Amino acid sequence: MEDTLIREGDNLDITKERRNATFRVKKLAAFIHGGEEIVRRRKEIYDAVEREPRLKNSVPIEFLAREERHEEQARRAVAMTDVATDIIDGSDMFGEGIYYQSLIMGRDLHSLSLHYSMVLPAIQNQADDEQLDEWLGPIISRSLISTYAQTELGHGTNLSKLETTATYDPKTQEFILHSPTITATKWWPGALGKSSNYAIVMAQLYTNGKWHGPHPFFVQLRDAETHMPLKGVTVGDIGPKLGINGSDNGFLRFNNFRIPRKTMFMKNAKVLPDGTYVPPKHAKLGFGAMVFVRSIMIKDQSMQLGSAITIAVRYSAIRRQGEIVPNSGEVQILDYQTQQLRLFPQISRTLAFLFAAYEVKDLYLRVTTQLQEGNTELLPELHGLSSGLKSVVSWETAQGIEQCRLACGGHGYSQASAFPEIYSYAVGGCTYEGENIVMLLQVARQAFLGLVKIVSSIRAGTAKLSLLTSYIAEKQPKTRSKFTCVENVSAEDLIADFEYAAREQIFYAYDLLKKNETLYSTPEEAWNKTGIELCKASRLHVKAFLVRNYFNYVSKCNDSEIRPILDQLGKLYALDGISGGGVWFTRRGYYSDDQMATVRQGIYSLLEKIRPNAVAIVDAFDFSDRELQSVLGRRDGNVYENLLKWAQQNPMNRSEISTAYIKHLKPMMTEGKSKL
Numbered sequence: 001m002e003d004t005l006i007r008e009g010d011n012l013d014i015t016k017e018r019r020n021a022t023f024r025v026k027k028l029a030a031f032i033h034g035g036e037e038i039v040r041r042r043k044e045i046y047d048a049v050e051r052e053p054r055l056k057n058s059v060p061i062e063f064l065a066r067e068e069r070h071e072e073q074a075r076r077a078v079a080m081t082d083v084a085t086d087i088i089d090g091s092d093m094f095g096e097g098i099y100y101q102s103l104i105m106g107r108d109l110h111s112l113s114l115h116y117s118m119v120l121p122a123i124q125n126q127a128d129d130e131q132l133d134e135w136l137g138p139i140i141s142r143s144l145i146s147t148y149a150q151t152e153l154g155h156g157t158n159l160s161k162l163e164t165t166a167t168y169d170p171k172t173q174e175f176i177l178h179s180p181t182i183t184a185t186k187w188w189p190g191a192l193g194k195s196s197n198y199a200i201v202m203a204q205l206y207t208n209g210k211w212h213g214p215h216p217f218f219v220q221l222r223d224a225e226t227h228m229p230l231k232g233v234t235v236g237d238i239g240p241k242l243g244i245n246g247s248d249n250g251f252l253r254f255n256n257f258r259i260p261r262k263t264m265f266m267k268n269a270k271v272l273p274d275g276t277y278v279p280p281k282h283a284k285l286g287f288g289a290m291v292f293v294r295s296i297m298i299k300d301q302s303m304q305l306g307s308a309i310t311i312a313v314r315y316s317a318i319r320r321q322g323e324i325v326p327n328s329g330e331v332q333i334l335d336y337q338t339q340q341l342r343l344f345p346q347i348s349r350t351l352a353f354l355f356a357a358y359e360v361k362d363l364y365l366r367v368t369t370q371l372q373e374g375n376t377e378l379l380p381e382l383h384g385l386s387s388g389l390k391s392v393v394s395w396e397t398a399q400g401i402e403q404c405r406l407a408c409g410g411h412g413y414s415q416a417s418a419f420p421e422i423y424s425y426a427v428g429g430c431t432y433e434g435e436n437i438v439m440l441l442q443v444a445r446q447a448f449l450g451l452v453k454i455v456s457s458i459r460a461g462t463a464k465l466s467l468l469t470s471y472i473a474e475k476q477p478k479t480r481s482k483f484t485c486v487e488n489v490s491a492e493d494l495i496a497d498f499e500y501a502a503r504e505q506i507f508y509a510y511d512l513l514k515k516n517e518t519l520y521s522t523p524e525e526a527w528n529k530t531g532i533e534l535c536k537a538s539r540l541h542v543k544a545f546l547v548r549n550y551f552n553y554v555s556k557c558n559d560s561e562i563r564p565i566l567d568q569l570g571k572l573y574a575l576d577g578i579s580g581g582g583v584w585f586t587r588r589g590y591y592s593d594d595q596m597a598t599v600r601q602g603i604y605s606l607l608e609k610i611r612p613n614a615v616a617i618v619d620a621f622d623f624s625d626r627e628l629q630s631v632l633g634r635r636d637g638n639v640y641e642n643l644l645k646w647a648q649q650n651p652m653n654r655s656e657i658s659t660a661y662i663k664h665l666k667p668m669m670t671e672g673k674s675k676l
């Protein structure tokens with residue numbers, strides 16, 4: 001990161017903000033990103049990317065039509081991966097990989113997204129040794145392009161009802177892939193439409209007349225030389241989407257398409273030459289690629305919210321509109337208390353999500369090591385943590401980005417702000433890798449939290465709880481929350497408050513479920529009638545984790561210059577959650593009305609404290625103009641002249657008279673004149 005972000009020619013307001021900050025940005029950046037060495041590496045990677053002519057992003061992507069955009073993203077993806085090993089440690093996807101990609105690809109997916117984010121991890125973790133030898137080389141050399149084809153027209157969530165079949169034929173030692181209905185058509189896989197010639201295909205396995213559920217197969221779809229679809233394969237692009245239009249998300253059908261036996265991933269489950277099925281150690285090992293993306297996307301989402309809030313805070317520092325004291329001049333909109341309440345909690349959220357991303361990364365790496373040794377003990381825990389965080393983080397990120405956009409008034413609606421790109425990219429995360437509500441229900445029902453199971457085992461006195469769930473077994477305090485005022489409240493007290501609220505809702509949902517089980521004829525019906533309360537329980541459980549994890553992470557910081565900033569942001573995160581969480585914190589009088597009023601006062605006082613440092617704090621997220629791609633969020637704050645330039649470079653202004661005018665408007669006006 002640069003020594004100072006202040007330069008000659010910068011907007012004076014933003015410069016003043018930076019001069020008045022009470023801490024050094026470099027210090028906070030080092031803490032946020034995990035150390036000075038990592039910040040230094042980010043700068044090294046950034047400089048290398050800037051120096052590399054092939055990585056120059058000369059075309060403003062927002063002005064491109066769909067096919068041009070797809071082509072430009074493919075060009076960038078190839079250039080990015082051509083030089084990757086000279087610039088980054090390719091094995092560090094969670095750190096260097098994700099940063100490097102964001103510098104080059106922006107907020108879009110591309111022809112190689114799924115190749116790296118799903119196929120590579122699946123092959124590394126689910127292929128047997130022989131398959132690894134055969135497939136890994138071509139994947140890494142990019143002599144083939146691959147994707148992950150699971151979702152179908154008719155089914156995405158409910159994998160057990162996928163319709164694509166893989167039926168083993170022992171005579172030829174082949175599987176026959178088939179799409180028996182229209183709804184069996186694979187639909188959505190990224191880069192499937194035009195780019196990929198291979199795919200991991202999830203299909204229902206039948207062997208020796210028995211069904212064994214969905215299993216992954218590595219399938220060639222297109223000819224290696226001509227890139228034409230192979231006979232028996234129908235494939236194409238599904239059309240424009242809300243976002244990620246650089247990616248050719250596709251459809252795919254099979255017509256009795258034969259593939260060799262060894263195309264089924266065989267590290268876990270196996271089909272022997274005679275058709276004998278050997279089950280895996282854990283039934284869900286074949287879902288590992290999804291777990292990887294759910295784990296890595298927490299960081300990606302936090303970075304999207306971080307870039308949105310950087311843009312909104314910088315713009316709010318240079319935008320002057322209205323007066324607070326009459327006749328004393330227009331103020332920076334960042335001075336309005338209402339603006340601060342819109343924005344500053346998004347800063348806290350970005351950090352809470354990022355620190356949670358570090359935790360889930362560590363757990364993912366531990367699970368991967370365990371799985372190499374054949375141990376599946378921690379897999380359910382990872383499934384639960386990644387599913388729960390994925391749901392809460394992607395939802396709050398999307399809401400946060402939208403708040404940032406609204407806080408920038410009219411200019412926030414322009415593509416020049418970058419908000420439309422950030423939002424439409426990030427909000428996809430609420431749907432892909434498991435629709436958010438469904439994943440919350442997983443947290444409640446099946447995941448490591450096993451909230452429902454935990455409650456019954458606690459009440460039976462047989463609970464075996466992990467570190468993350470042990471609080472559920474603690475007795476609800478009979479007294480009130482210890483909160484008296486923002487100055488005195490401790491991290492432990494705030495964590496206790498969230499745990500109270502989560503526990504309260506978990507037991508409430510559990511009791512309702514049990515009651516519903518007596519009212520409805522099947523457990524499934526009772527479950528459905530309790531769905532809303534169960535989701536609330538999961539959400540509160542995840543929020544309690546986020547608050548606890550934030551303060552645990554920050555407790556590692558002993559630096560008196562930045563620790564107060566981190567504490568203020570942590571308190572704001574918690575108090576904003578309590579104030580917005582309402583009923584869960586006031587049940588049984590845990591928070592009184594007076595305490596709630598003091599919470600709100602505490603928030604107002606934190607907003608005031610954070611205000612003078614707001615620009616410096618977002619500077620510490622360390623986003624370059626190259627990543628932000630936003631006229632409103634420019635480091636130098638010179639927004640207005642650059643908005644004009646941006647509009648003037650718009651292709652519609654290449655000629656003074658548009659074809660719309662020539663073809664349609666002029667004839668109408670001419671006809672109008674003739675009627676006068």
Ligand SMILES: CCCCCCCCCC/C=C\CCCCCCC/C=C/C(=O)SCCNC(=O)CCNC(=O)[C@H](O)C(C)(C)COP(=O)(O)OP(=O)(O)OC[C@H]1O[C@@H](n2cnc3c(N)ncnc32)[C@H](O)[C@@H]1OP(=O)(O)O
Pocket residue numbers: 080081084090093097098100101113116117148150151156157158159160190284287288290291293296297300379380383431432433434435438442445446447448
């Ligand atoms: C060198 C160049 C550098 C390049 C750098 C690149 C860097 C990459 C950076 C990437 C950055 C950002 C990432 C963005 C990328 C975005 C790509 C997006 C692509 C999107 C892809 C997709 O969407 S793929 C399709 C995803 N689909 C889903 O997620 C479907 C959701 N449904 C399910 O997962 C399951 O059906 C569901 C879990 C809902 C239920 O499963 P089911 O089989 O029905 O099982 P149940 O009977 O309900 O449960 C039985 C028990 O199994 C447990 N369980 C379920 N799933 C799992 C699991 N995955 N792991 C472990 N355990 C699991 C469940 O808990 C039950 O347990 P119990 O104990 O019996 O209760």
Ligand SMILES: Cc1cc2nc3c(=O)[nH]c(=O)nc-3n(C[C@H](O)[C@H](O)[C@H](O)COP(=O)(O)OP(=O)(O)OC[C@H]3O[C@@H](n4cnc5c(N)ncnc54)[C@H](O)[C@@H]3O)c2cc1C
Pocket residue numbers: 114148149150151154155156157158187188189190244428431432433434435436437438441
């Ligand atoms: C941008 C993007 C990229 C994608 N990339 C890929 C890819 O590369 N490969 C791939 O295979 N797929 C991909 N997908 C597909 C994605 O994984 C699915 O869309 C997702 O898993 C949701 O499944 P669905 O579409 O079937 O939604 P549905 O399951 O049909 O969801 C619709 C509604 O029904 C509700 N619902 C469904 N089941 C339940 C339940 N049991 N209980 C309560 N409510 C329920 C949901 O909460 C939701 O409100 C992508 C999707 C998007 C948007």
